[in-house]
Amino acid sequence: MKIAVIRIARPAFFALLIACPAMAQSPSGEDLHRWVRGIEGRDSQGRRDFVKQELNKLPVAFVALPFSRTITSGARQREITGENIVVGLGKGKQTLVVGAHMDAAPESPGANDNGSGVAVVLGLIQAFKDHAWNHRAFFCFFDQEEEGLIGSQAFVESYSDSLNHRAMINLDVAGTGTEIYVGPVGGGDDDFLMPLVRRAAALTGYAFHESEYYPPSDHLSFADRNLENISISIVPKGDVPLLIEAIAGGWSIDPGKTPEVLKVMHTSEDKSVHVSPESLKMSFRFTERLLRLINRTNEK
Ligand SMILES: [Zn+2]
Structure with a gap:
């Protein structure tokens, strides 16, 4: 009822905004880089607080979902606590998840x-918050990925079959380089997604690599339940064959064959000075295009 009233009263200008919200509200590369600078170097609580603060500024509603896990390694038990932050947009019969982990490796600024x-997920929320979604879309900031994908596992465990999962798109390491790297491809849990991923690559014209080999990340929590998933990274030119070789070889990397991206990741040098606005914008544009393609695949 309320929706009908809004539709009738909506001036043409707002109708145009709703038709092309990303054009109207897309973040610039600098905007995305500002978010990276804002979160880098913070501790775990500081990173959660930063995400909430930026969501409040957009503004967009979110829920914080705390979790607690006991991890056993040998005789030692540790309790890991954290909090996933989730923004829900749109309505529909099927569910789309867009995720990025917000925690950082110990001793790393995590830029x-x-x-x-x-930053890319915040940018996507900004661009799509008023979008005409055909799906229920959850934009998730997962916690405690570096401790073993714990936040995304907690999210998936509370994720009921009735949500009718369509796709999970994970963004991890999206700010350095010029080439899109998508994986892990195959295994029967990306048959819907991969044709759309390839279409997004063709439409953007970006250098694109896909592989069955991809580093572990939150997509695995969805893969464990055979839910459609894929991860997206952006890496320097020449890194993808080296990454594939490293993963295929069980991470035993020959001297001189270390991918550029791994030289900084998980170290004290993972700083925003090594992250470029152009790379962030590429990650944003690629994922934005993919989300538009996915959104068109279903009836309201
Ligand atoms: Zn990561």
């Missing part, structure tokens, strides 16, 4: 891993 993914 590219994964302040970059956080």
Whole structure:
């Protein structure tokens, strides 16, 4: 009822905004880089607080979902606590998840891993918050990925079959380089997604690589339940064959064959000075295009 009233009263200008919200509200590369600078170097609580603060500024509603896990390694038990932050947009019969982990490896400022993914997801929320969604879309900032994908596992465990999962798109390491790297491809849990990923690559014209080999990240929590998933990274030219070789070889990397992206990741040098606005914008544009293609695949 309320929707009908709004539709009738909506001036043409707002109708245009709703038709092309990303054009009207797309973040610039600088905007995305500002988010990376904002989250880098913060501790775990500081990173959660930063995401909430930026969501409030957009403004967009969110829920914080705390979790607690006991991890056993040998005789030692540790309790890991955290909080996933989730923005729900749109309505529909099927569910789409867009995620990035917001935690960082210990002793790392966590700019590219994964302040970059956080920045791109914040940018996507900004661009799509008033979009005409055909799906229920959850934009998730997962916690405690570096401890073993714990936040995304907690999210998936509370994720009921009735949500009718369509796709999970994970962004991890999205701020350095010029080439899109998507994976892990195959295994029966990306048959719907991959044709759309390839279409997004063709439409953007970006250098694109897909592989069955891809580093572990939050997509695996969805893969464990055979839910459609894929991860997206952006990496320097020449890194993808080296990454594939490293993963295929069980991470035993020959001297001189270390991918550029790994030289900084998980170190004290993972700073925003190594993250570029252009790379962030590429990650944003690629994922934005993919989300538009996915959104068109279903009836309201
Ligand atoms: Zn990561």
